């Protein structure tokens with residue numbers, strides 16, 4: 001099988017890092033035996049296991065019929081998963097009203113909001129959060145938002161983002177949050193795909209010292225919706241975020257965009273007289289909760305759909321056990337809510353547990369490279385969750401910025417998004433955690449809804465670079481090319497054999513694509529698209545994507561979507577995109593472009609192409625390298641040999657077997673021009 005080798009995922013040594021005894025004293029899962037016992041139960045008696053978890057939550061009425069029903073085998077009919085179908089509930093009620101009314105947590109802080117600028121911050125209690133959410137839920141209702149309607153949210157990391165998501169959940173609407181770093185094109189595509197009739201955005205946001213005009217980008221997206229499909233949004237609600245901060249009228253005015261009185265309303269205007277009481281809409285356990293888009297190998301993003309009850313149970317339980325959550329914790333996840341990590345582990349999981357979290361708007365290196373450590377000290381953060389790319393970025397500045405701050409409150413460190421190389425793992429462990437805090441490498445996907453392979457802090461002896469063992473209810477397997485399950489030490493395709501509550505239910509509007517993407521290759525299994533190795537001790541090591549997906553700074557991109565952004569340029573005839581290892585981003589984009597006859601490659605063209613990709617997709621997709629390719633290496637049947645391109649991008653001299661190439665000379669030319677690539 002072709003596997004993308006991520007350097008550094010091979011263990012440097014087999015030294016185990018045992019859980020600290022201090023943590024084991026009052027941990028939920030205090031040792032490995034407890035993990036194994038509970039794991040066995042979760043696999044053998046999933047219904048009993050999840051029924052107990054469900055007892056802690058509120059159900060307006062119980063499930064009807066089977067508690068868990070599913071089919072993973074496409075050859076036996078439609079793939080489907082149903083947890084607690086027929087039960088009536090509301091997730092917003094469970095994570096807010098239940099905390100306030102039943103658990104006496106009204107005065108507890110739900111979020112410490114920390115702005116991009118260190119001078120902006122506030123705290124929000126559960127009482128306040130509930131009131132704001134109810135007010136906004138009433139706003140949505142008054143605008144005509146009904147159960148099942150899709151609402152697009154394009155907001156920075158401000159409290160209104162959480163209010164918006166939860167207000168949708170309260171009225172039974174389906175939120176589709178689009179990361180506020182995406183381009184207008186990407187926003188338009190997502191609005192159209194799920195036919196969102198409402199959009200919530202902000203005037204703008206500062207990211208570091210850069211001002212981003214979100215309203216303008218939103219307007220462009222809405223214009224494109226009209227141009228492409230004559231689709232007109234009903235209402236666009238705009239949070240006054242920059243306008244509120246900037247007394248400087250010049251800055252603010254220069255940045256305003258035309259106002260469309262037919263559809264535009266300011267958030268604060270519509271909130272002013274809205275009632276703080278809002279009866280939740282009681283929805284079915286299997287009703288949709290949200291759509292979140294993720295890259296697809298065809299280039300068109302997939303709308304991953306999650307449903308109410310399973311997602312609630314799973315994010316609540318993973319949050320509780322993986323971060324060993326205790327009521328006095330202050331938890332901070334640095335992800336953006338525009339991605340699944342923020343949905344599950346800033347919004348739903350922590351709130352379901354009544355936790356106190358930090359909600360951070362800014363970036364790790366603004367106004368200084370110690371910002372993360374400063375915030376940890378400021379709020380006495382005890383559980384900290386970030387991405388390998390952020391660790392690698394901050395590692396570059398050495399220990400000094402870390403040591404300036406007191407990180408004594410930290411107990412547990414986590415990472416997510418991509419394989420973590422042992423060097424970064426050890427720096428995180430030694431320098432940030434001062435050898436006191438376990439580092440949890442959590443593997444999961446937008447599609448899995450929550451952690452699926454992960455250590456538990458007081459139970460799992462750690463190996464740097466390994467995501468270790470499956471979470472409760474998750475049954476992994478490793479398959480070879482022929483779909484045969486491999487036992488013991490093995491390497492192959494990572495798949496799951498049975499559902500856990502938060503597995504995605506469908507691709508919005510395209511169930512066939514859901515089945516084709518995840519269940520066709522090996523009938524009977526959910527196929528992750530990741531490669532995986534199991535070592536002699538049974539530890540799982542994720543080796544990276546084995547499909548046409550790239551992971552840049554923890555963000556998945558498909559080669560096809562970048563290639564199509566490149567070929568939209570009038571001089572480009574063909575493009576092929578591969579990954580190249582990058583010290584901070586993990587992987588970066590290396591693009592080969594074949595120009596149309598008579599066109600000349602130049603440095604300025606390369607810059608133009610980079611800009612084109614940035615504008616089509618967003619800054620996260622900006623290529624690092626563009627190389628002129630007079631021709632691309634293809635097989636006789638016309639397939640681009642990406643393996644060869646990857647090797648050229650990595651300047652690997654030994655290109656292996658090239659006998660299937662239609663014209664081997666192509667490779668020589670590309671290799672000789674390798675150093676002319678424009679970085």
Ligand code: WTA
Nearest residue numbers: 416417418419441442443444445446530542
């Ligand atoms: C990768 C992010 C190795 C993997 C939650 C997966 C990881 C994809 C890890 C999902 C990890 C995520 N170790 N690889 N701990 N976590 N990945 O949908 O390739 O944005 O399939 O979800 O990220 O990315 P997504």
